[in-house]
Structure formats: C-alpha cells, structure tokens
Amino acid sequence: MKKEKMITRTIESTKYAIMCVNPDENSCYDTEITLSGSREDSSAISALNETFKNNGSNHIAVMVKSAETIETLYGMPESFFMAYAVVLPPRGTKKESEEE
Numbered sequence: 001m002k003k004e005k006m007i008t009r010t011i012e013s014t015k016y017a018i019m020c021v022n023p024d025e026n027s028c029y030d031t032e033i034t035l036s037g038s039r040e041d042s043s044a045i046s047a048l049n050e051t052f053k054n055n056g057s058n059h060i061a062v063m064v065k066s067a068e069t070i071e072t073l074y075g076m077p078e079s080f081f082m083a084y085a086v087v088l089p090p091r092g093t094k095k096e097s098e099e100e
Contacts, residue, residue, distance in 0.1 A: 008075040014038045015070060018048060019063040030065065038069050 015034045022029065035047055041064040048061035 005078040006075045007078055007081040008073060010071050010073050011036065012038060012069060012071050015068045016044060016048065017065040018061045019065060021060045021062055023058060
C-alpha cells in the first residue's frame with residue numbers, strides 16, 4: 001500500500017521559567033509556561049499575564065527567569081487535512097495588497 005502524503009508545519013514556541021505572585025495568598029512562586037512564538041522578556045510578561053487573565057486567574061507574572069525556544073514539527077495525513085481544513089481565498093500579490 002502506498003504511504004499517504006503528510007502535511008507538516010514547524011511551530012516555534014518558547015518555554016518560560018517565571019516568577020509569579022499570588023495576591024490572594026500573599027505568596028510568590030516559580031512556574032513554567034509555554035507560549036507559541038518568541039518574544040522579548042518585557043512583552044513575554046504582558047503575554048503571560050494576559051494568559052493568566054484569560055484563564056480566570058489573578059496571579060501576576062513579575063519576572064522571566066529563563067526562556068528556551070523550541071521548534072516542533074507537527075504533521076497530519078493529507079486526507080485528514082483536507083477533511084478538516086478551512087478553504088481560504090487565494091492570496092493576493094504584493095502589488096495588489098499595496099493598492100488597497
């Protein structure tokens with residue numbers, strides 16, 4: 001049987017070791033959180049605090065202790081991709097985009 005083609009994509013993410021504050025318990029703790037993409041430490045703090053806020057937590061990230069960028073290769077069979085992918089309009093040329 002012929003092997004099915006795979007659709008692949010390499011995704012970059014960053015694993016942050018951070019110091020957080022829990023204002024409810026008046027305590028400080030260290031944790032690790034992974035976010036997609038890579039950011040400077042100052043914008044990472046904002047993104048981490050936004051993640052806490054979206055999860056209903058009032059914890060506050062105060063300092064990035066370390067950051068490790070990770071590239072992971074993801075893939076799925078072409079038939080699965082075709083079954084679940086959303087059809088998008090064709091991409092315009094650069095010249096068309098500038099005119100709008």
